[in-house]
Amino acid sequence: MAEPVVSLRALSRRFHGPESPPVLDRIELDIAAGEFVALLGRSGSGKTTLLRTLAGLDLVTEGKAILPSRSAVVFQEPRLLPWKPVWQNVALGLRGSAARTRERALNALGEVELTHRAEAWPLTLSGGEAQRAGLARALVREPELLLLDEPFASLDALTRLRMQSLVSELWAAHRPAVLLVTHDVEEALLLASRVLVLANGRFIDDVAVPLPRPRRRSAPGFDALRLRLLAALGVDEDGHDAAAKAA
Amino acid sequence: MSGQAIAVPVAPPRVSRPRSTWKLSGARRLLVPILLVALWQGAADAGFVSTRLLAPPNAIAVAAWELIVSGELPYHLLVSLQRVAIGLAIALSAGVSLGLIAGLSKLGEDAVDATLQMLRALPFLALVPLFILWLGIGEATKIALVALGATFPIYLTLFGGIRGVDPKLIEAGRIFGLDRWGLIRHVVLPGALPQALVGLRYALGTAWLSLVVGEQINATAGIGFLVMDAREFLRIDIILVGLLVYALLGLGADQLVRMLERRALAWRPSLIQEG
Numbered sequence A: 001m002a003e004p005v006v007s008l009r010a011l012s013r014r015f016h017g018p019e020s021p022p023v024l025d026r027i028e029l030d031i032a033a034g035e036f037v038a039l040l041g042r043s044g045s046g047k048t049t050l051l052r053t054l055a056g057l058d059l060v061t062e063g064k065a066i067l068p069s070r071s072a073v074v075f076q077e078p079r080l081l082p083w084k085p086v087w088q089n090v091a092l093g094l095r096g097s098a099a100r101t102r103e104r105a106l107n108a109l110g111e112v113e114l115t116h117r118a119e120a121w122p123l124t125l126s127g128g129e130a131q132r133a134g135l136a137r138a139l140v141r142e143p144e145l146l147l148l149d150e151p152f153a154s155l156d157a158l159t160r161l162r163m164q165s166l167v168s169e170l171w172a173a174h175r176p177a178v179l180l181v182t183h184d185v186e187e188a189l190l191l192a193s194r195v196l197v198l199a200n201g202r203f204i205d206d207v208a209v210p211l212p213r214p215r216r217r218s219a220p221g222f223d224a225l226r227l228r229l230l231a232a233l234g235v236d237e238d239g240h241d242a243a244a245k246a247a
Numbered sequence B: 001m002s003g004q005a006i007a008v009p010v011a012p013p014r015v016s017r018p019r020s021t022w023k024l025s026g027a028r029r030l031l032v033p034i035l036l037v038a039l040w041q042g043a044a045d046a047g048f049v050s051t052r053l054l055a056p057p058n059a060i061a062v063a064a065w066e067l068i069v070s071g072e073l074p075y076h077l078l079v080s081l082q083r084v085a086i087g088l089a090i091a092l093s094a095g096v097s098l099g100l101i102a103g104l105s106k107l108g109e110d111a112v113d114a115t116l117q118m119l120r121a122l123p124f125l126a127l128v129p130l131f132i133l134w135l136g137i138g139e140a141t142k143i144a145l146v147a148l149g150a151t152f153p154i155y156l157t158l159f160g161g162i163r164g165v166d167p168k169l170i171e172a173g174r175i176f177g178l179d180r181w182g183l184i185r186h187v188v189l190p191g192a193l194p195q196a197l198v199g200l201r202y203a204l205g206t207a208w209l210s211l212v213v214g215e216q217i218n219a220t221a222g223i224g225f226l227v228m229d230a231r232e233f234l235r236i237d238i239i240l241v242g243l244l245v246y247a248l249l250g251l252g253a254d255q256l257v258r259m260l261e262r263r264a265l266a267w268r269p270s271l272i273q274e275g
C-alpha cells in the first residue's frame, strides 16, 4: 500500500505540564491517501485537540507525527475575514498572479455553488453559505488532507443534508484524505469509509464502513453499525447515558 | 414627491444606505436647531434678551458677513486650520507608530504602553505652563498642545483594536498560509480599523479643544485671537461668530471621519435601521 498521508505514533497531548492527565494518550493513527475518516467522541474527549495537531496548529511534544505538507481546515464557525469579499477570503494566502488566484477562487466557489455571492461581504452570508465559502477556501488549496471540525453543527437539518451530499461529491471528485469530526453517528456513517471513536484519550473503536455509495439510512447493515457506534459512545438508542442507567 | 419615491433598493452589497433617505434624515435633524434659532431671534426682537449680552442671530449673521468680506475670517480660519492640521499630522504619525509598536509585539508593549498610560493620567492641558517655558508662546506651543491631546486617543484605540482582533481569525489566516506580514496586513490591521477610526474621531475632538486653549495664549492670529480681540471691544457678535466657527469646524471634522468610516467599513452590516 502507498504511504499514508497521516501517521501518528504514540502521540500524546497534555495541557497542564508533563504530569497532568493526557487529553490524547499515546494515539496511533494512519490515514491513507483519499481515505474518508470520521472521528466521533463525546464533548471534551479531545477531537478538536487531535484535529489541531493534524493541522499543524499545535506542536507535537510527545510522540511522532508525519503530516502532509498541504492540509486545509474548515472550522465549526466559518472564520471568514469580514472585511474581505467572499472570493478574496477564498483566495487568502494563495500564491500567484492576482488574475490567476481570482480565477482559482471563483472556480472553487463554483464548485460549492456560491459563484453568485463571490463579491458579497461575509457578514451578509447565511450560515450555510458561509460554511460553503469556508469549504471553497479549503478546497482551493487542493489539500492532501482536509480537516473538518463539526462544519455542519450549527446548520439547520435541511441545509445540513445538502452540505453532507456536497462534501461527499467534492470528496469523490478530488479525493483528498478527510478527517471529519462530528457528534452525529448517522453523519459519520453517511460519509466516511472508516469511523473512529475517541474516549479517554484513546481510540476505543475503529470501524470500517463497507456500505455502498451513495449511502442510505435504509441500507442493510446501517442500523447495526449505528447501534454499535452509539454503544461505543456510551449512549443507548434514546440518547440516555448507558453507564448512568446501568448504575 | 411621495414616500413611494424612496423605494427600498434590492440591497446592492457595497452600498450601505440609499442616498435619498440620507437627505431626508439630514433635514429632520436640522429641524430642532432651526426652531431654536428662530425662538432666540423672536425673544431678542421682543426685548426679552439684552442684545448687549447676547447678540441676536441676525446681528451675528451681519458680523459674520462683514468678517468674511473683509477677509479677516478666512485669514484667521486658515491659521487655525493650519495649526490643527500640523498638530494632527504629528499626532497621527506618533499615535499610529506607537500603537503599532505596542500592539504588534510584547516587547513593544512593555516599552511603550506603561509609559503612555502614565502620561495619559496627566490632564494634558496642565502641561501648558511647561510648554510655554520650553517652546515659548509662539506657534510651537499651540501645535504641541494639539498634537499631544490627539495622540492618546489614536494610540489607545489602535493598540486596543489590534489586541482585540479575534485570535480565531488570526489562526485561520495562519493556516491558510499568511506569513507574519500578511497576517498584519490582511487580518490585524483591518480588524483594528473600526476601533482606530473611533479613536480618530476622539482625536479630532481633543484637537479642537486644545486649539481653543492654545489660541488663548497670546495669539496674534487664528479664530481664538479673533474671539479674544473681540472681547476687548465687547463685540459679543464677533465672539459668537468665533464660537460658531469652532462648532462648524468640529461638526465638519466629525462628518469627515463618518464619511471615511462609511467607505472603509462598508463590510459592516449597518446595525442602525432608518426609522
Ligand SMILES: Nc1ncnc2c1ncn2[C@@H]1O[C@H](COP(=O)(O)OP(=O)(O)OP(=O)(O)O)[C@@H](O)[C@H]1O
Pocket (backbone or CB within 6 Å): A015, A023, A041, A042, A043, A044, A045, A046, A047, A048, A049, A050
Ligand atoms: N488550549 C487548551 N488549554 C487547556 N485545556 C484545553 C485546551 N484545549 C482543550 N483543552 C481541554 O482538552 C479537552 C479536550 O478538548 P477538545 O476541544 O479537544 O474536545 P472536543 O472533543 O473537541 O469537544 P467538543 O465536541 O465539545 O468540541 C477538554 O477537556 C478541554 O478542556
Ligand SMILES: [Mg+2]
Pocket (backbone or CB within 6 Å): A047, A048, A049
Ligand atoms: Mg471540538
